[in-house]
Amino acid sequence: xxxxxxxxxxxxxxxxxxxxxxxxxxxxxxxxxxxxxxxxxxxxxxxxxxxxxxxxxxxxxxxxxxxxxxxxxxxxxxxxxxxxxxxxxxxxxxxxxxxxxxxxxxxxxxxxxxxxxxxxxxxxxxxxxxxxxxxxxxxxxxxxxxxxxxxxxxxxxxxxxxxxxxxxxxxxxxxxxxxxxxxxxxxxx
Amino acid sequence: xxxxxxxxxxxxxxxxxxxxxxxxxxxxxxxxxxxxxxxxxxxxxxxxxxxxxxxxxxxxxxxxxxxxxxxxxxxxxxxxxxxxxxxxxxxxxxxxxxxxxxxxxxxxxxxxxxxxxxxxxxxxxxxxxxxxxxxxxxxxxxxxxxxxxxxxxxxxxxxxxxxxxxxxxxxxxxxxxxxxxxxxxxxxx
Numbered sequence: 001x002x003x004x005x006x007x008x009x010x011x012x013x014x015x016x017x018x019x020x021x022x023x024x025x026x027x028x029x030x031x032x033x034x035x036x037x038x039x040x041x042x043x044x045x046x047x048x049x050x051x052x053x054x055x056x057x058x059x060x061x062x063x064x065x066x067x068x069x070x071x072x073x074x075x076x077x078x079x080x081x082x083x084x085x086x087x088x089x090x091x092x093x094x095x096x097x098x099x100x101x102x103x104x105x106x107x108x109x110x111x112x113x114x115x116x117x118x119x120x121x122x123x124x125x126x127x128x129x130x131x132x133x134x135x136x137x138x139x140x141x142x143x144x145x146x147x148x149x150x151x152x153x154x155x156x157x158x159x160x161x162x163x164x165x166x167x168x169x170x171x172x173x174x175x176x177x178x179x180x181x182x183x184x185x186x187x188x189x
Numbered sequence: 190x191x192x193x194x195x196x197x198x199x200x201x202x203x204x205x206x207x208x209x210x211x212x213x214x215x216x217x218x219x220x221x222x223x224x225x226x227x228x229x230x231x232x233x234x235x236x237x238x239x240x241x242x243x244x245x246x247x248x249x250x251x252x253x254x255x256x257x258x259x260x261x262x263x264x265x266x267x268x269x270x271x272x273x274x275x276x277x278x279x280x281x282x283x284x285x286x287x288x289x290x291x292x293x294x295x296x297x298x299x300x301x302x303x304x305x306x307x308x309x310x311x312x313x314x315x316x317x318x319x320x321x322x323x324x325x326x327x328x329x330x331x332x333x334x335x336x337x338x339x340x341x342x343x344x345x346x347x348x349x350x351x352x353x354x355x356x357x358x359x360x361x362x363x364x365x366x367x368x369x370x371x372x373x374x375x376x377x378x
Contacts, residue, residue, distance in 0.1 A: 067332070082322045128317055136270075140249065
C-alpha cells in the first residue's frame with residue numbers, strides 16, 4: 001500500500017522523499033471486509049483514512065432506511081469532519097461497500113505530523129477545499145437540475161457510481177426513487 | 190466596522206490584541222450598495238470579504254434565470270473558493286442583496302498575513318470546515334427531506350432567510366417552485 005501513498009504525496013502534493021517518510025510512519029495499514037464499519041453513528045470520529053483500494057458509503061439510518069450522503073473511492077480520504085472537529089457523535093455511518101485497503105492516521109497523530117511537516121497542513125486544506133467545491137456543485141445541481149440531468153452529470157464525472165454502486169444506493173445518493181433511476185437508465189445507458 | 194471585526198477575532202478565534210492589529214491592517218473597509226457585485230461570473234476571485242452588515246446572494250445565471258446557491262449574512266465570509274484556489278473564472282455571481290459594509294482582503298495579502306500570524310491559517314481552516322459541514326447538511330436534506338421539511342429546518346436554523354430574502358430567491362435556494370413555497374408558507378407560518 002505504501003508505494004501508492006508515496007506516489008500520491010509526491011505527485012499530487014509535491015512532497016520530497018525526506019518529507020514522505022516521517023509522514024508515512026504515522027499511518028497504519030488496515031484491511032476492512034465489505035460491510036465493516038470505518039465509523040458508526042454515535043461514535044466520535046478520531047481518525048482519517050486514505051483509501052488505497054475499495055469503496056466506502058456514507059449514510060444515515062433514518063427510520064430503518066439507509067439514506068446515502070456520499071461515496072469514497074481509491075485515493076479519497078474518509079472521515080466525518082463535523083464529528084472530528086467538534087468532538088461530537090457522528091450522525092453518519094461510513095461502511096466498506098467493497099473489501100478495502102486503507103492507511104489510517106489518528107487525529108492526535110495528524111496534529112503531531114502537521115507540526116513536524118507543515119506541508120501536511122496544506123494537503124489537508126487542499127483536500128477540504130476540493131470536498132467543499134464538490135459538495136457545492138452537488139448542492140447546486142440538486143436544487144436546479146432535473147433528476148435526469150443530475151444522473152448524467154454525476155455518472156460522467158464519477159463513472160465508478162455506475163460500475164460499483166448498487167442501484168438502490170445510487171438512487172438514494174441522487175435523491176430520487178429507485179424506480180425513477182431505473183427509468184432514467186433505461187432511457188440513457 | 191473595525192470594533193466588530195476585532196471582537197470577532199478575539200471572541201471567536203482567541204486572537205490576542207497583539208495579533209489583531211497586524212491582521213486588521215491588511216483589510217480595507219468598503220461599502221456596497223444593494224445590487225452591487227462583489228464578484229461577477231467570468232471573473233477570477235482575488236479577495237475575501239468579511240460581512241460587517243448586509244447580505245449577499247450567490248447565484249448562477251442559467252438561461253436568463255438567477256439560480257441561487259447560497260446567502261451570506263453578518264459575520265459570514267464571502268468568496269468563491271473554486272475560482273480563488275484554482276485561479277479559474279467563477280461560474281457564480283456574488284451580489285449585495287442589501288446595502289453592505291465589508292472588510293476585504295486580497296488573496297495576496299491573505300498569504301502575507303498568514304505567514305505573519307499563523308492563527309489566521311487556523312481561522313481560515315475553521316471557516317472552511319464550517320462551510321463544508323453546512324453544505325453537506327443541506328445536501329443531505331435536499332436528497333432526503335421533502336420541500337416542507339427542508340423549509341422548516343432551514344428557516345429555524347437561519348431566520349434571516351424569511352426576514353430578509355425575497356420569496357423568489359428563497360424558493361430557488363430551497364430548490365422548489367415559488368408557488369410551492371407560497372403553499373408551504375401558507376400552511377406553516
